[in-house]
Amino acid sequence: MTVLVTGGAGYIGSHVVWDLVDRGEKVVVLDDLTTGFAEAVPPGVKLVKGDVGDGALVRSIIADHGVDAVAHFAAKVVVPDSVADPLGYYLANTVKSRALIEAAVKSAVERFIFSSTAAVYGSPAQERVTETTPPEPVSPYGRSKLMTEWMLQDAARATGLRYVILRYFxxxxxxPLGRTGQSTPRATHLVKVACEAALGRRSSLEIYGTDFPTPDGSCLRDYIHVADLARAHLLALDHLAAGGANLTLNCGYGRGYSVLEVVDAVKRISGADFPVRFAARRPGDPARVIATGERVRAELGWTPRFGDLDSIVSHALAWERRIGPAARLARAQAGGGA
Incomplete structure (x- = not known):
C-alpha cells in the first residue's frame, strides 16, 4: 500500500507516518510546512512541500508514486482563531479539502481517511456523544470540518470513493519512543501548554472559564493519546483495503477529565507547582464533549494502549524535555510546529 499523507509533517500526521513506516508501508507526505516540520517526517520518506489545494500537484504525486490511499490531516485547528478568521478556516479546511477529494476521485484513488473532529457536535445535550448524535457545530472550525464530511459522503455516493471519517476528541x-510530538511554538492545547508551564517555559497557565455547568466549573474533555489515535488510522486503512464499508467513527476513550483535573495531573507528575490564572470563556468552547467510543472498537478492533491521563501527561512531558528550549527556538525560527 502507498499512502499519501497530507499534513504528514504535523503533530498527528507525523505519528501516523511513523506507524506506517514501522509496518513497512510506502508513504508520501504533502505538507506546506507552515505548521509542520520536515524533521518530523521519518528518514527515507518522500516529503513534497506544497499546497493540498493544488489539484494538479496532488494528481502528479498520486501518478508518480502509485498512491492507493489518502490520509488527510492538513488543516487549521484552533477554535478561537476560526471565530476570528472564519473565511480563512473555510478556505484551508473546506475549499482545499474539496480540491483534494476531486484530485483523488479523478486519479481513481478509492480509499480516503479524513481527520475530522468532535467539534462537529458543538455543545451536545447528552453526557456522551455517539456517532448518531446530531452534529451542531458552534464554531467555524467545526463547521468547516463537517462540510468536508458532507463532501466525502456525497462524493462516495457518486463515485467509487470509499472513506473512513475519524472524529477526534x-x-x-x-x-512513546520519543520520535515525534507536538512542537508548535504557539500551541493552545491544554496538556502541552500545562507541560510548558511545568518546565518553566511559560510564566503561568490560563484557564478559560470556571462557570461551566460541570462538577468543578471547568470544561470537560475526552483526552485521547496520539499514539492510540494513530493506530486507529492504520486500522481504518486496513478496513478499506479489505473492502470495508464507509464509516464515521468517534475516537475517544469515553472518559472525561476537567481542565482543573488535567492541570493537577501535570503538576503531580512533573513535580512543579506553576501559577494558574483564570480568564473568561473563549468563543466557541462547549462545556463538555465526551465520546462513547464503542463503535470504533467494534468496527475496527481498536484497543487503546494508553487510555489513562497519566500516560498522556508523562509522554507529553518527556517530549517537552526532549526538544528543549534550543530546539524549540530553532523550530520557531524555521517557522511552524509539528
Missing part, C-alpha cells in the same frame, strides 16, 4: 501526548 482531545488529542494529547507524544510518541
Amino acid at each position: 482531545n488529542v494529547a501526548g507524544a510518541d
